[in-house]
Amino acid sequence: MGSQALSGLALVVVVGFVLSSAGGSLSPRAGLSFDTQPTGGSASVSIDAVSNFGYVPDTVGNLPLSATITVTFTDEDVLPHTFNISSREGFQIPNNYTADQLNRLFSEYPALYATSVGYQGDVSVGNFTSPSTPGWYEFVCNESGHFTEGMYGFIAFGEPVPSNLTPPHHGSEIPTTGSPIVAVVGGLLIVGILAGVLIWRRRRARLRYASNATERTDGTAPSGRPGRPPREPSP
Numbered sequence: 001m002g003s004q005a006l007s008g009l010a011l012v013v014v015v016g017f018v019l020s021s022a023g024g025s026l027s028p029r030a031g032l033s034f035d036t037q038p039t040g041g042s043a044s045v046s047i048d049a050v051s052n053f054g055y056v057p058d059t060v061g062n063l064p065l066s067a068t069i070t071v072t073f074t075d076e077d078v079l080p081h082t083f084n085i086s087s088r089e090g091f092q093i094p095n096n097y098t099a100d101q102l103n104r105l106f107s108e109y110p111a112l113y114a115t116s117v118g119y120q121g122d123v124s125v126g127n128f129t130s131p132s133t134p135g136w137y138e139f140v141c142n143e144s145g146h147f148t149e150g151m152y153g154f155i156a157f158g159e160p161v162p163s164n165l166t167p168p169h170h171g172s173e174i175p176t177t178g179s180p181i182v183a184v185v186g187g188l189l190i191v192g193i194l195a196g197v198l199i200w201r202r203r204r205a206r207l208r209y210a211s212n213a214t215e216r217t218d219g220t221a222p223s224g225r226p227g228r229p230p231r232e233p234s235p
């Protein structure tokens with residue numbers, strides 16, 4: 001009886017420990033930041049290749065160190081794309097790098113992770129072990145010409161992506177209220193409505209003025225301002 005109770009207690013402790021450690025290594029959504037720098041465990045990242053040679057998201061920071069990082073790479077574009085993370089820490093690849101220079105870089109610094117997708121809707125899932133020390137790395141598409149079109153981004157482990165690293169943001173998404181297109185269209189609409197109201201009010205004032213003028217020539221009492229009803233004679 002006593003040993004059964006003990007083993008039952010041990011089971012509860014073990015289950016509790018497993019649950020709490022699983023909670024500590026919950027997969028963060030790409031782009032979310034950690035308050036601490038977790039080590040070990042696992043995390044997952046979802047990245048889409050989108051039209052106009054972009055990644056969404058194009059920066060992913062604060063991933064855990066020495067952890068299993070699961071990557072889900074999805075082709076939301078009609079072209080094939082790759083996702084290759086350079087292992088050269090803290091190095092921003094010059095935008096004018098040719099395909100040859102990119103190949104040389106990746107043979108000197110083998111990719112931390114490399115995968116590809118071939119057609120719209122194609123999904124590649126894989127994983128790699130993150131570095132053991134904090135740092136940031138650039139990822140690129142090595143399909144011919146895609147890098148120079150701006151298809152690159154940054155991934156950081158144990159730290160956020162430095163704020164000066166800003167890949168070109170591609171307008172492949174449906175415009176949101178924050179987009180400049182929506183702002184311009186909205187602005188034009190408001191100007192149009194205001195102009196319409198102004199023209200209508202002017203026209204109405206002119207019509208009233210004209211009708212008042214006719215009243216006066218008819219010999220009726222002159223009114224004060226145009227549009228006002230004639231005043232009652234004071235007693």
Ligand SMILES: [Cu+2]
Nearest residue numbers: 081141143146
């Ligand atoms: Cu590409």
